[in-house]
Amino acid sequence: MRDIENAEAGGAVVKGFIGPPGGGAKMTANGMERKIQDRDISLTFAKGMSVLKAFDTSSTHLTLPQIARTTGLDRATTRRLVLTLVHLGYVKQEDRVFSLTPRILVxxxxxxxxxxxxxxxxxxxxxxxxxxxxxxxxxxxxxxxxxxxxxxxxxxxxxxxxxxxxxxxxxxxxxxxxxxxxxxxxxxxxxxxxxxxxxxxxxxxxxxxxxxxxxxxxxxxxxxxxxxxxxxxxxxxxxxxxxxxxxxxxxxxxxxxxxxxxxxxxxxxxxxxxxxxxxxxxxxx
Structure with a gap:
């Protein structure tokens, strides 16, 4: 999946994290709202979202190394995040391959x-x-x-x-x-x-x-x-x-x-x- 935007939170950069234009400030029809401060952002949650976004129309079934390369995360972090998503029911595992489940639609x-x-x-x-x-x-x-x-x-x-x-x-x-x-x-x-x-x-x-x-x-x-x-x-x-x-x-x-x-x-x-x-x-x- 193409890296659309890098999100910087707490000094770390998460590849593939997509946020509103302005790097944390929400774009609205009436102007820019207050920019969210780095200290108020959960980097772990942002990393988890980047894992979900790794799955797209051209990459529906991925291995852990593929997800790690797409997100820019290390293998250990990728494994913990993916297994957490499996536990929550948003991702399923078949052998060493992972894919999204219908629960993502919720x-x-x-x-x-x-x-x-x-x-x-x-x-x-x-x-x-x-x-x-x-x-x-x-x-x-x-x-x-x-x-x-x-x-x-x-x-x-x-x-x-x-x-x-x-x-x-x-x-x-x-x-x-x-x-x-x-x-x-x-x-x-x-x-x-x-x-x-x-x-x-x-x-x-x-x-x-x-x-x-x-x-x-x-x-x-x-x-x-x-x-x-x-x-x-x-x-x-x-x-x-x-x-x-x-x-x-x-x-x-x-x-x-x-x-x-x-x-x-x-x-x-x-x-x-x-x-x-x-x-x-x-x-x-």
Whole structure:
């Protein structure tokens, strides 16, 4: 798993620990909150979280040496943390190989249920997705990436590379990511643009932060982001910011075959539908 951010706590650095932008200060729509002091951080807990984050879509089954290399922890520490997670039921062991268990979903369940994503948000998204016969996804910012928190209306022939609720994607190379950044105050948006990772997902991926900043400014002005082939080859995506009162930014978006999105009428219909959907969702947050 790629090291997204290093977290420094109590003088030690834990590789793979992902925190909010600012190294311990929480990013919000209303500005930066008080930075948490190093003395108030549990380094052991941070190390345990880095172990959980070592498991991703490309590394679902890992040995202790592999986890140690990914997290940057020594073998003994890695072993204690992994066995603790096995004892708690979040990780299972088969011979010398470890993997996550369904219990890990409980950690996300409180967040999703508390915000009524399944009960109130997804039915709304589904109703609008039926109008355009396209699945609609909703995302929020997590550190320097976007993470899907709701998804509805998927069709069997929709374009996708397997994303689902909890999947992460680029803030700077995806339409929904740029729509999220556009929802932040200027200073916070500038920081995300300057620090979020840039990965050449395709030959069309922009690696020019100034050009991306200009596109995010345009997104703010026109009210939607439009990205073609930068995150997935041959795939276009449209996304709009969701602007709830006194809440952190969200965004909703649609992706599909780029050739279909070339039709201005099709694209405009999707944009208008997303805008109407965003208004309703904003009132529910």
């Amino acid at each position: 950690l996300a369940g409180g967040f999703l249920q508390g915000r009524q994503f399944g009960k109130t948000i997804e039915p709304v998204i589904r109703s609008f997705s039926n109008q355009i016969s396209e699945p609609i996804s909703m995302a929020m910012v997590d550190g320097d990436q976007a993470v899907y928190v709701a998804h509805a209306g998927a069709r069997a022939n929709s374009v996708s590379i397997g994303f689902t609720v909890g999947s992460k994607l680029s803030l700077l190379s995806s339409a929904i990511g740029r729509a999220l950044v556009a929802g932040y105050p200027a200073g916070e948006a500038e920081k995300l643009i300057a620090t979020a990772p840039l990965v050449p997902f395709t030959n069309a991926t922009s690696m020019d932060r100034d050009a991306i900043a200009a596109d995010i400014t345009a997104t703010t002005q026109r009210g939607y982001a439009y990205v073609v082939g930068e995150f997935e080859a041959g795939v276009a995506a449209v996304a709009v910011p969701v602007r709830p009162d006194n809440a952190e930014p969200n965004a909703i978006g649609v992706s599909g075959d780029a050739s279909r999105f070339e039709d201005p009428k099709v694209r405009q219909n999707i944009i208008e539908t997303l805008r109407e959907c965003a208004k309703v969702v904003a009132e529910l947050l």
